[in-house]
Amino acid sequence: MSAGGVGDVFSAAHDEFALWSARLWQPLGELLTAVSRPAPGERVLDACCGAGASAIPAARAVGASGVVHAVDLAERLVARGAREAEALGLAQARFETADVLTRDGGPYDVVQSAYGVFFFPDMDEGARTLVGRLRPGGRFAVSTWLADGMARIVPVGRDAALPERPELAGQAGRPNAAERVDTPEKLTAWLSSLGLRDVTVHQVRYVQPLHPDDAWTFYLGAAMRGFVEGLGPEALERVRRRFLDGLREAGIDTLDGSSLIGVGYRDGGR
Ligand SMILES: C[S@@+](CC[C@H](N)C(=O)[O-])C[C@H]1O[C@@H](n2cnc3c(N)ncnc32)[C@H](O)[C@@H]1O
Structure with missing residues (x-):
């Protein structure tokens, strides 16, 4: 997907995305911050922040003397994050709609990104750009999906949309x-290839029951939405039925958000 494309898809997905915040994005966002460990007074860039799942805990961690720049292309997700930060009185969380790869800024003590880097047109070049926003010794932390989890559901979603698309x-x-x-x-090898040192990767098992109704909101609330964007209601209903049949046939009755959370340090500094 192009940068504009991915931002438009996630922006259109904001209502369904939000239905999954409490069950998926927020708990996993907390864990990214548990690994990136922003400290009071630090400057953080949360790249691909969505509705703030990891930016809000980072803002709590840096406190009023720090700052979190939370950046995403999806305007309506960013607006949700900004509203939540305001309601929580976290003025240090600054939400911004932008392409994080072309936006200047830094240097940061921490650059973190939950489930964002694989959307970049070139994942390596994009990540290098983000690492370049760190001060020497700063931490780069990312969350990715563990193999055989989230990736199993996507082909079922694609196959369901195929007759329409x-x-x-x-x-x-x-x-x-x-x-x-x-x-x-x-993930360890990839983070090391970015020139980071002292790389550590944590594995998190995160599997939950998946009711068919919720499976469909998940489809519409994240990247799979790109398969069906612009379809009319009848075509959409056909995709929904095929998707639920496909999940049954594949024996998928859970949402497997098992993840890897990796962190490494930019050379130099402490
Ligand atoms: C799977 S969502 C994750 C959102 C959030 N980090 C979370 O964990 O809830 C991926 C996000 O990456 C954003 N994204 C992808 N490429 C981007 C870019 N170049 N600049 C800013 N945001 C980007 C999308 O708009 C989308 O909101």
Whole structure:
């Protein structure tokens, strides 16, 4: 997806995305911050912040003397995050709609990104740009999906949309950036390839029951929405039915958000 495309999809998804905040994005966002460990007074960039799942805990951690720049392309997710930060009195959380790769800023003590880097047009180049926003010795922390979890549901979603969107056929089986960082070994190697030192990767098991109604809101609330954006209500209903049948056939009755959370230090400094 192009930068504009991914931002538009997630912005349109904001209502359904928010239905998953308490059950998925927020708990996992807290864990990213538990690994990146922003300290009082620090400057943090939360890249691809969505509705603030990891930016809000980071803002709590840095306190009033710090700052968190929370940046995402999806305007309506950013607006949700900004509203929540305001309601919580976290003025140090500054939400901004922008392409985090072309926005200047820094240097930061921490740059963190939950489930964002694999959307960059070039994941390596994008991550290097973000690492370049760190001060020497600053931490770069990312969350990615563990293999055989979230990735199992996406082909079912694509197949369900295929009869309405034949052009999706070309995407099946293509190399996918998320697969390059979906094991502890691959994520460790990738973070090291960015020139980071003292890389650590944590594995988190996070599996929850998935009612068919919730499976459909998940479809509409995240990247799979891109498969069906612009379809009319009848076509959408056909995709919904095929998707739920496909999940049953594949034996998928849970949402597996198992994750990897990695952190490394930019060279120099402390
Ligand atoms: C799966 S969502 C995760 C959102 C959030 N980090 C969370 O964990 O709840 C991925 C987000 O990446 C954002 N994104 C992708 N590429 C981006 C870019 N170049 N600049 C800013 N945001 C981007 C999308 O708009 C989307 O909101």
